[in-house]
Amino acid sequence: xxxxxxxxxxxxxxxxxxxxxxxxxxxxxxxxxxxxxxxxxxxxxxxxxxxxxxxxxxxxxxxxxxxxxxxxxxxxxxxxxxxxxxxxxxxxxxxxxxxxxxxxxxxxxxxxxxxxxxxxxxxxxxxxxxxxxxxxxxxxxxxxxxxxxxxxxxxxxxxxxxxxxxxxxxxxxxxxxxxxxxxxxxxxxxxxxxxxxxxxxxxxxxxxxxxxxxxxxxxxxxxxxxxxxxxxxxxxxxxxxxxxxxxxxxxxxxxxxxxxxxxxxxxxxxxxxxxxxxx
Amino acid sequence: xxxxxxxxxxxxxxxxxxxxxxxxxxxxxxxxxxxxxxxxxxxxxxxxxxxxxxxxxxxxxxxxxxxxxxxxxxxxxxxxxxxxxxxxxxxxxxxxxxxxxxxxxxxxxxxxxxxxxxxxxxxxxxxxxxxxxxxxxxxxxxxxxxxxxxxxxxxxxxxxxxxxxxxxxxxxxxxxxxxxxxxxxxxxxxxxxxxxxxxxxxxxxxxxxxxxxxxxxxxxxxxxxxxxxxxxxxxxxxxxxxxxxxxxxxxxxxxxxxxxxxxxxxxxxxxxxxxxxxxxxxxxxxxxxxxxxxxxxxxxxxxxxxxxxxxxxxxxxxxxxxxxxxxxxxxxxxxxxxxxxxxxxxxxxxxxxxxxxxxxxxxxxxxxxxxxxxxxxxxxxxxxxxxxxxxxxxxxxxxxxxxxxxxxxxxxxxxxxxxxxxxxxxxxxxxxxxxxxxxxxxxxxxxxxxxxxxxxxxxxxxxxxxxxxxxxxxxxxxxxxxxxxxxxxxxxxxxxxxxxxxxxxxxxxx
Numbered sequence: 001x002x003x004x005x006x007x008x009x010x011x012x013x014x015x016x017x018x019x020x021x022x023x024x025x026x027x028x029x030x031x032x033x034x035x036x037x038x039x040x041x042x043x044x045x046x047x048x049x050x051x052x053x054x055x056x057x058x059x060x061x062x063x064x065x066x067x068x069x070x071x072x073x074x075x076x077x078x079x080x081x082x083x084x085x086x087x088x089x090x091x092x093x094x095x096x097x098x099x100x101x102x103x104x105x106x107x108x109x110x111x112x113x114x115x116x117x118x119x120x121x122x123x124x125x126x127x128x129x130x131x132x133x134x135x136x137x138x139x140x141x142x143x144x145x146x147x148x149x150x151x152x153x154x155x156x157x158x159x160x161x162x163x164x165x166x167x168x169x170x171x172x173x174x175x176x177x178x179x180x181x182x183x184x185x186x187x188x189x190x191x192x193x194x195x196x197x198x199x200x201x202x203x204x205x206x207x208x209x210x211x212x213x214x215x216x217x218x219x220x221x222x223x224x225x226x227x228x229x230x231x232x233x234x235x236x237x238x239x240x241x242x243x244x245x246x247x248x249x250x251x252x253x254x255x256x257x258x259x260x261x262x263x264x265x266x267x268x269x270x271x272x273x274x275x276x277x278x279x
Numbered sequence: 280x281x282x283x284x285x286x287x288x289x290x291x292x293x294x295x296x297x298x299x300x301x302x303x304x305x306x307x308x309x310x311x312x313x314x315x316x317x318x319x320x321x322x323x324x325x326x327x328x329x330x331x332x333x334x335x336x337x338x339x340x341x342x343x344x345x346x347x348x349x350x351x352x353x354x355x356x357x358x359x360x361x362x363x364x365x366x367x368x369x370x371x372x373x374x375x376x377x378x379x380x381x382x383x384x385x386x387x388x389x390x391x392x393x394x395x396x397x398x399x400x401x402x403x404x405x406x407x408x409x410x411x412x413x414x415x416x417x418x419x420x421x422x423x424x425x426x427x428x429x430x431x432x433x434x435x436x437x438x439x440x441x442x443x444x445x446x447x448x449x450x451x452x453x454x455x456x457x458x459x460x461x462x463x464x465x466x467x468x469x470x471x472x473x474x475x476x477x478x479x480x481x482x483x484x485x486x487x488x489x490x491x492x493x494x495x496x497x498x499x500x501x502x503x504x505x506x507x508x509x510x511x512x513x514x515x516x517x518x519x520x521x522x523x524x525x526x527x528x529x530x531x532x533x534x535x536x537x538x539x540x541x542x543x544x545x546x547x548x549x550x551x552x553x554x555x556x557x558x559x560x561x562x563x564x565x566x567x568x569x570x571x572x573x574x575x576x577x578x579x580x581x582x583x584x585x586x587x588x589x590x591x592x593x594x595x596x597x598x599x600x601x602x603x604x605x606x607x608x609x610x611x612x613x614x615x616x617x618x619x620x621x622x623x624x625x626x627x628x629x630x631x632x633x634x635x636x637x638x639x640x641x642x643x644x645x646x647x648x649x650x651x652x653x654x655x656x657x658x659x660x661x662x663x664x665x666x667x668x669x670x671x672x673x674x675x676x677x678x679x680x681x682x683x684x685x686x687x688x689x690x691x692x693x694x695x696x697x698x699x700x701x702x703x704x705x706x707x708x709x710x711x712x713x714x715x716x717x718x719x720x721x722x723x724x725x726x727x728x729x730x731x732x733x734x735x736x737x738x739x740x741x742x743x744x745x746x747x748x749x750x751x752x753x754x755x756x757x758x759x760x761x762x763x764x765x766x767x768x769x770x771x772x773x774x775x776x777x778x779x780x781x782x783x784x785x786x787x788x789x
Contacts, residue, residue, distance in 0.1 A: 037655045039585035043531075063651060064585075136667075218640060223651060223666050234647070237511040241531050 008266030015259025030069035093153025101161030201264030337693030341779025347449035347469030482506025497783035508641030561686035568626035578614035604698030604741030619660030631661030683712030
């Protein structure tokens, strides 16, 4: 099973699984409370360097908080925001896209125009605008990201449904007396899942980066919740004296996004019929 | 033809573009490194609006003073007021008589007279028009102008501290006001050493030299103030030569910058006092026991020691030791979370209480860190603190501090040389809405010292008022910090503790 062809999926999946374990088991894995400030130990370098303390594997930040624990807890926000956004945006986008594609006419007009309006805004800008309007908070953050992410699902599903609904199996289902919604959600939508899965994995990577960007700009979750983006933002002014404040959260974001992209790439290789034929 | 373009012309154009891109940073560096004609100042707070009276903040006074000037000014060297647009003054009972400087011209050529003073005070008193400086004239009953060069302020009662209120009250041209009407601030005309060129929303100010300045021509021709709230961004600009002057250098960078070939560090004990203010119109801050508990929960010396590497001066009373009216007998509430917990329980919060702490990240040195540390300190005594950072304009204006909308906030009072300034502005009934405190006995003390011209007696009354503030725990005094400036080595200026940066005191060595 572990063929070279599937290497991308295995590596990507392993990274994602590790992230999930980190997030779920954070209280067990983190050596300390991520909020606990020990001002006397502030700006300690990682353990293996000259001034490092054994208690802090990755050193401490500007308020004497344990970097490792904060990174572990930070994975929770990244994961939760990433997963929740992808699921909500996916459900909303797929439903609207399927309805627009299947029924056409007015429904299609409305959905397409609305999604074009959303598409016209730069993605990060719309998220910033929504966060500024709603205020800080994890729920609001997910809402903002979802509002700016659903369009992609909607467009892809609409396109697929447009071509699927002309196929014989759909006509057959209708001929057997299937109601519109039954045919749509029982026979048409399941056939779009392959593309949706690929969009969702890539989408998750984008969402994690956007969450970090918003936290970096101070528009994400409240300051007391550790996130990778806000750790980067706080560490930035110490980049000369204490580079580990930015290196480790940066690495965490990089590895996560890399892993998810790898997984998405692998999934696309399997699902994309064009690529499949070339092999 | 089109084929030709797609190869040759493309390559040519590409090569030109590449060369331009390669040369561009070098060109920019040369253009903005301290030249003899221009100084570029990256500052954490530059004017938030084009309205020069829509603030009450020391560094912003300094910005506008390039263009519009005050009647008089506090001189740190002489520890007294010195005339700028006035030559002399007299205190006569409930009258202050000012003799104006003659031969001063506005940038539009008009002569400076008493009419301009009256006009400007009207603008400052116009709160509906956006001024935040009206409270300074709260006790003024009438302004008389017996002749063109005499202005008499008649106060409701004798007011010994009036000179302090006139510090930083800048004078506009009435002629420009008549000409431009509502657009007067977009066409700012003053008497200052520099002329107004442009303002960009977000805080970029550009001034150019006034060659006919009455006080003698400045050395530097053009001044650019750019608002940059990120410490790291200001620092990077200074090191790369994009900026010649920055404020609020983070103390953890001082040691490194002292070795920098292009940069000098200038450090001075600041007049700005930092504190946490309660708005007593909000629960639970109406309760004295809760306010005392909060005072017992904050460890200011630990913040200085750890966050500021020891560079700072904790307050022992309601004002710093160097301020007029300070009382050496005062002691700050010691850090004692146990005692705080008891007080909270007595006040009816045995299980602690939820509070919100507002601040404006990037405004003051390490504000975000201070608030996080204090939140963690206060948790130990049972306060559950939610931190909320707001944009400065929102935080400070009618929606925020000055509208009495924020229950608990981190703030600094700059240019604090006389305790009366703080005591009146924050705690006297009705002066501002910043704390909504009201106590007739306290008001009486403040009014009495403002009438008193004998400085010994005034000190005594101020000390009494200070004791009242400490006993009632009206706020949480923290500390004064060092103002740390990063300056290009070839730039000379006069260090000041009041956060003003005056380009006309600057000189660039060849």
